[in-house]
Amino acid sequence: MIHLVLLSGGSGTRLWPLSNSSRSKQFLKVLRDEAGNHVSMVQRVFGQIRKVPADVDITIATCASQEYSISRQVEGAYTLVLEPERRDTAPAIMLACANLALEQKADADDTVIVMPIDTYAEQAYYDGVVKLDEAVQSGFAELVLLGVEPTYPSEKYGYIVPETPEGDLRRVARFTEKPNENAAKQLIAQGALWNCGVFAFKLGYLTELAAKYLPVNDFSQFRDRYSDLPKNSFDYEVVEKAGSIGVVPYSGEWMDLGTWNTLTDEMADASAGRVVIDESTCENVHVINETGFPMVVAGMKDAVVVATPDGILVSSKEASTGIKAQISQAAESRPMYEQCRWGEYRVIDSSVFPDGAKALTKELIVRDGKQLSYQRHAHRGEVWTVVSGAGEVVLDGLVQQVRAGSVVNIGKCQMHAGRAIGSDLHIIEVQQGEILAEEDVERFGEFWEE
Structure with missing residues (x-):
């Protein structure tokens, strides 16, 4: 049995004002499925997971504010584990594993694979859980990661540097976090892979680690004492302290649709809402209008225009990746619109x-x-x-x-x-x-x- 833990978190500030703390990017229906229907990133991911040729059950680790969105968009069987508070990925994964062990009664030798819930990738990426399971069960390493073969020297991603640049399963020598472009080129030449935040291990491995912080045998007690867990990322709290780490390479499409310039590349439509675009003077422009007012856009190139009850954004696509400070200054501290149960x-x-x-x-x-x-x-x-x-x-x-x-x-x-x-x-x-x-x-x- 493969236990797939999907992490659903984040406030979506990079896609403000369309997403916020209550309506995160993974629930926005801006993509299309094979039949042409509008779907969200979450719905696309679940469709791909259902096609994986293996016996896979799903646990979603998330916060209470996303419970309703998940229930509305995700069909089929899954277990929902809600964080009492947001404490980063290490405690969230420990909580999900505690639920697997103490509530779902999963075997300590079963494989657990942790993935983000909103990755945009080919089917082969999700089929890779089979290879990860085989690597974990072989005893090759305590932790096995999935590494993406880079397509360019990105400065946005962390890199996994293997001991050898070849093979379907490689030992990890070290990690490098977000290098500059020249350093990234050197890493790629050494066979380094992008770290895409996918971790695989035996359930017992992580429950033993979690027991050092919370030695309890009841899930409700574990959840009640959640604040005692270290507020740290899984990479820093677990991966960097592991005795042995392996990596399975993946070659294919993989993207983080977390910024406007990446998301608009995959959006099904160039505009949504009451929008009139002057096609004769606009080029590569995406416009979303969720207000009741009409909008006219003219004379713009390589830009994104978004208007919602939470605010208005007008930016070039290139500049949209670097306006976090401006959004923090302009955005309201509370969402102006929210869908509830x-x-x-x-x-x-x-x-x-x-x-x-x-x-x-x-x-x-x-x-x-x-x-x-x-x-x-x-x-x-x-x-x-x-x-x-x-x-x-x-x-x-x-x-x-x-x-x-x-x-x-x-x-x-x-x-x-x-x-x-x-x-x-x-x-x-x-x-x-x-x-x-x-x-x-x-x-x-x-x-x-x-």
């Missing part, structure tokens, strides 16, 4: 008044048959105005019917929830208080039984 919300306005009072206005759309969790806020009150649809609202255990025109006042620390009945429920929510943050919520499950 119950529906979606959009921030309409955020204001601070002369007397210091704060207000935030949101549009909530609760889908028919869905409900908001039973919750309360410590630092704010809310006013709900129903503008469309019908349903029920509960305040401190008392249920009332609501419809278009209904107004509900929710006090600070007051328990409340709402659900849609018969149609989608559209609510304008006005928050008032000293702290208006998504983190100011204490949830108590669902009030109504499904």
